[in-house]
Amino acid sequence: MIKVLLIGCSGKMGKMIYSSSEKLDTIEISAGIDRKSDAISKFPIFTNINECTIPVDVILDFSRPDSLDGILEFAASKKIPVVLCTTGYSEDQIKSIKLFSEKNPIFRSANMSIGINVINNILKNISSLLYEDFDIEIIEKHHNQKVDAPSGTALLLGDTIKDSINENTQYVHGRNGNHKREHSEIGVHAIRGGTIVGEHEIIFAGEGEIIELKHTALSREVFAVGALKACVFMAKQKPGLYNMDNVLNL
Structure with missing residues (x-):
C-alpha cells in the first residue's frame, strides 16, 4: 500500500x-x-x-x-x-x-488528465506536418475561480507545438487593434466563467479546411x-x- x-x-x-x-x-x-x-x-x-x-x-x-x-x-x-x-x-x-x-x-505535469496527455502526444507528431499550411490557435476555458491565465495546460500544449516546429513562432495572447495575423503566431485565448472544469481546443485553420483537437473535462x-x-x-x-x-x- x-x-x-x-x-x-x-x-x-x-x-x-x-x-x-x-x-x-x-x-x-x-x-x-x-x-x-x-x-x-x-x-x-x-x-x-x-x-x-x-x-x-x-x-x-x-x-x-x-x-x-x-x-x-x-x-x-x-x-x-x-x-x-x-x-x-x-x-x-x-x-x-x-x-x-x-x-x-x-x-x-500541467494536466493530470490521460486524455490531455494523449492529445499532447498527438501534437508532437502532427504540428510540424501542418504548420506550413495551417494557422494555429489554442482556446482554453476554466471556472471563474482559476487564478492563472493562460492555463498551464494551454502552455503545455503550446510549448509542445512550438518545440515540434523548426521555425521561430511566438504566442499572441488575445487580439486587439488593426493588423493582420502573422503566420508565425500561435494564438492563445483564455476564457473564465461559471464552473467550467476545463476545456482545451487546438485549431489548425487552413485554406478551405479546419482540423480541431478538443478535450473537455466533465469532472x-x-x-x-x-x-x-x-x-x-x-x-x-x-x-x-x-x-x-x-x-x-x-
Missing part, C-alpha cells in the same frame, strides 16, 4: 483525490497539509508540512506555487518522491524543480485518477524529472 501526503487536501481537488483513492486498494491518503482544517477528515491534517510526522511514500501537491520551496526542502530532507500538479510556477521555480530532480525523483475526477497513477509510478523511481508521458508510457 502506497502512503501519500496530500498537500491542499481540503480543497476541491484534494477532496476528489481522497474520494478516488478510497476506490483503490493500492494507495491511501495517510496525511494532509492545508491552511484550512477539515473536521470530518479520515486522516491527520497539518497546517505546515514540517509538522507532519506521518511516514509516507510520496508527496502529492495540489496547492499553490508559493508552497514549492517548503515542499522541496521537506522532500529532500526525508528522501520522499514528489508529484507536482500545481500550475503557475515562475521561471525561477521551474529551475528549482530541475535542480531538485538531479538528486531526487520528482514529477511535474475533476479525471485529474484525480491521473494524479494517483502518478503517485503509484513515482513511489519506485530513481532521481529525475518525470511527467505523464512516463506514467502512460507514451
Whole structure:
C-alpha cells in the first residue's frame, strides 16, 4: 500500500483525490497539509508540512506555487518522491524543480488528465506536418475561480507545438487593434466563467479546411485518477524529472 501526503487536501481537488483513492486498494491518503482544517477528515491534517510526522511514500501537491520551496526542502530532507500538479510556477521555480530532480525523483505535469496527455502526444507528431499550411490557435476555458491565465495546460500544449516546429513562432495572447495575423503566431485565448472544469481546443485553420483537437473535462475526477497513477509510478523511481508521458508510457 502506497502512503501519500496530500498537500491542499481540503480543497476541491484534494477532496476528489481522497474520494478516488478510497476506490483503490493500492494507495491511501495517510496525511494532509492545508491552511484550512477539515473536521470530518479520515486522516491527520497539518497546517505546515514540517509538522507532519506521518511516514509516507510520496508527496502529492495540489496547492499553490508559493508552497514549492517548503515542499522541496521537506522532500529532500526525508528522501520522499514528489508529484507536482500545481500550475503557475515562475521561471525561477521551474529551475528549482530541475535542480531538485538531479538528486531526487520528482514529477511535474500541467494536466493530470490521460486524455490531455494523449492529445499532447498527438501534437508532437502532427504540428510540424501542418504548420506550413495551417494557422494555429489554442482556446482554453476554466471556472471563474482559476487564478492563472493562460492555463498551464494551454502552455503545455503550446510549448509542445512550438518545440515540434523548426521555425521561430511566438504566442499572441488575445487580439486587439488593426493588423493582420502573422503566420508565425500561435494564438492563445483564455476564457473564465461559471464552473467550467476545463476545456482545451487546438485549431489548425487552413485554406478551405479546419482540423480541431478538443478535450473537455466533465469532472475533476479525471485529474484525480491521473494524479494517483502518478503517485503509484513515482513511489519506485530513481532521481529525475518525470511527467505523464512516463506514467502512460507514451
